[in-house]
Every structure is written in structure tokens, then in C-alpha cells.
Amino acid sequence: MKVNTMKRSMIKTLATGIMAVFIASPVANAAGGGVHLEPADIDVHDKMSLLRGAKYFANYCQGCHSLKFSRYNRVAADTGVSDEQIKAIIFTRDEDDKPTKTGALMTSAIPAKDAEKWFGSAPPDLSLVGRSRGADWIYNYLKGFHSDDSRPFGVNNTIFDSVGMPNVLATLEGTKDPVFRYDIMHHGHADESFTSEEAAKKVLEEKRTFDVVKLGLMGEDIVEHYKTKKEADDFVASKTVYRALLNKEEVASFPTKAEADGYVKENPVDGGKYKVMPKSAYSVVESHKISKVVDHLELVKPGKQSPAEFDRTVHDITNYLAYVSEPAQLHRTMYGIFTLLFLLVFFIFAYMLKKEYWKDIH
Numbered sequence: 001m002k003v004n005t006m007k008r009s010m011i012k013t014l015a016t017g018i019m020a021v022f023i024a025s026p027v028a029n030a031a032g033g034g035v036h037l038e039p040a041d042i043d044v045h046d047k048m049s050l051l052r053g054a055k056y057f058a059n060y061c062q063g064c065h066s067l068k069f070s071r072y073n074r075v076a077a078d079t080g081v082s083d084e085q086i087k088a089i090i091f092t093r094d095e096d097d098k099p100t101k102t103g104a105l106m107t108s109a110i111p112a113k114d115a116e117k118w119f120g121s122a123p124p125d126l127s128l129v130g131r132s133r134g135a136d137w138i139y140n141y142l143k144g145f146h147s148d149d150s151r152p153f154g155v156n157n158t159i160f161d162s163v164g165m166p167n168v169l170a171t172l173e174g175t176k177d178p179v180f181r182y183d184i185m186h187h188g189h190a191d192e193s194f195t196s197e198e199a200a201k202k203v204l205e206e207k208r209t210f211d212v213v214k215l216g217l218m219g220e221d222i223v224e225h226y227k228t229k230k231e232a233d234d235f236v237a238s239k240t241v242y243r244a245l246l247n248k249e250e251v252a253s254f255p256t257k258a259e260a261d262g263y264v265k266e267n268p269v270d271g272g273k274y275k276v277m278p279k280s281a282y283s284v285v286e287s288h289k290i291s292k293v294v295d296h297l298e299l300v301k302p303g304k305q306s307p308a309e310f311d312r313t314v315h316d317i318t319n320y321l322a323y324v325s326e327p328a329q330l331h332r333t334m335y336g337i338f339t340l341l342f343l344l345v346f347f348i349f350a351y352m353l354k355k356e357y358w359k360d361i362h
């Protein structure tokens, strides 16, 4: 009986654990490392949007990125245009400078080796990026470029730090500058946020303590708080011992370095090697820290498109990449609707048949 309940509770625990993993994982994936993503709100059935996206992709992206799991005529068929029309929209040329065949795979012009030299990393094939990164990520990535003088191309990205890709849509979008925010971090959480670094520093001075921590069995224990780093360092120094090591073995220990050095000098050994090493179980950590983050981006030089137009452009490119990563999704929902319709009709006949079978019994 007892064994039985134990077994049952074990199974229960296991089942809860497995369920927790399944329930938690999509949420964990969607969160994308804690960065807030604006929803892309795409509609892969919007064929005009897909065609606009295809055109932008051919003009602005395909010089570097291939979509090598897709063919031009597949895009034509799925968006309802003829092979001739798709050529006019996403027209490219092959190595011999001849127009690409509509049945060809959508490769890029750039040799991967050169690209790696130029950008630090080769532009990846984007056939599946709609699935690996997701539409929201692509949308926020393409809108996340901002000026940053410390980077080789003068740009960085809010959701892809130190990105290797230049801001290829800058002529359309214009230039965006980052507006920074200064968070006072305490145990991994932002306590307070400031728009000016000075204000944040002032509050930091008030709040911050220098904590002496000791590595214990259960992690780090805070043993002392000090207002200045010097006081904390002095405490650690007072607890530090200086060990005289002979051939890496400890032979004596002293409260000061001078005493340890003196001991080594007075006890010479032939062929052996002395070393004096400090040892402390304590270290100093700051209780609060300032973290500088990009709060939002500000358009400082307009491009050819207004912010609303550019938003649609990015929306269209994202839509196109989401479609390319899974072309079957255009038809999949239709199969589902057909199946449900069939079941509905089938139900009527099944019901009539049931009535027929049971009519003499009732």
C-alpha cells in the first residue's frame, strides 16, 4: 500500500515535470532572451504584400542573402502571377549575366568567402529564417538599426548586438539615433531608471554599498556592508593571510606580506623555490550598478520613405520571409477547412443512416 502511494506520487511528480517542460518551452522561446519584441502582425495570404516583399528582397537583400530552398516560379505560382510577371518583379541575372531561368533556385551573387572577410561573418541563407527566428524577430531586427560610431559600418542593432550586416535599408528609412536609459541594477533587477547619466550616478552614490562576501556552502554570503570601497578593501586585507609556498606546498602563513617575505629570506633552501601568495576567503562586490541600455530610437535624418511607409516595407519583407520559410502554410489552412466541410456533410449521411437502421426498433 505504502509502496503503491509512493509510486503514484513519483509518477505524479514526473508527469507534472514533463508537463511543465512542455508548457514552459514555447513561452521561453517566444520571450527571445528577455527582449521585448513588437508584434509583426503579418498575413501570408496577402499576395500583394508578398509580391512587394519579394521585390524589396530582390533589390535590397539578395545581393548578399540567398533563398536557396525556393524557386522563382514557386513564388509566381503561390502569389498568382505568371512566370513572365515574376521575372519583371524579382529579376536577377546568373553568372554569365543572362537572366535567370524562372525554375532556378534563388541564390545570391556574393561569394561566401569574400563576404566573411567583408562583414566578419557570411550572410546566412534566409530560406528558413522565418521559422528559426520568427516573424516578430525579423520585423524588429530590420527596424532596429541605429547609428553607433564604434562599429565598422557605423551601425548597431537593438536586438542583434555587434551585428555584421550594414543597414541596407538606410536610404528608405533614414538615420536613427539611440536614446539611452540608465538603469540602476540591483541583484539583476532594474531598481530605478534615469534619462541622464548624472542623475543615475547621483542616486547610485546614495544607494550603493560595497559588500564583503564570503563564499559559503550555499553560495555567497554577505558578511559586511561598507559605504566606500576603501573600507571594504581594508576589511578584506585584514582577513587576508600571506602564505609562503615551497615547491607549491604551504610551509607557513603570516598576517602581512612583509613578514612572509622576511621568512622566505631567512630560510633559504637549495634547489627549492619559494613563493608568497595572498589568500582570502572574502571578496568585494558592489550592491548596485548602472547599466546603459537603448531605450528607444529617434529618427534624426529622414529617408525616402515616411515612418509609416517604411513600416509597411519592413512588414512586407517580413511577410515574404515568413512565407518562403514555409510555402505550404498558404494551402494548409484550406485543407483543414475542406476536411471540416467533408465531415459536416458526412455527418448528415451518417445520421440519416442511423435513423434508417433504428427505425423498426423504436
Ligand code: HEC
Pocket: 056, 057, 060, 061, 062, 063, 064, 065, 119, 121, 122, 123, 124, 126, 129, 133, 138, 141, 142, 162, 163, 164, 165, 166, 168, 169, 317
Ligand atoms: C551587404 C550584405 C548584406 C545585405 C545586402 C543584407 N544583409 Fe542581412 N546579413 C548580412 C550579414 C553579414 C549578416 C550576418 C550578421 C552577423 O552574423 O553578424 C546578416 C544577417 C541577417 C539576418 C540574421 C540572420 C540570423 O538568423 O542570424 C537577417 C534576418 C537578415 N540579415 C536579413 C536581411 C534582409 C531582410 C535584407 C534586405 C533588406 C538583408 N539582410 C540584406 C549581410 C547583408
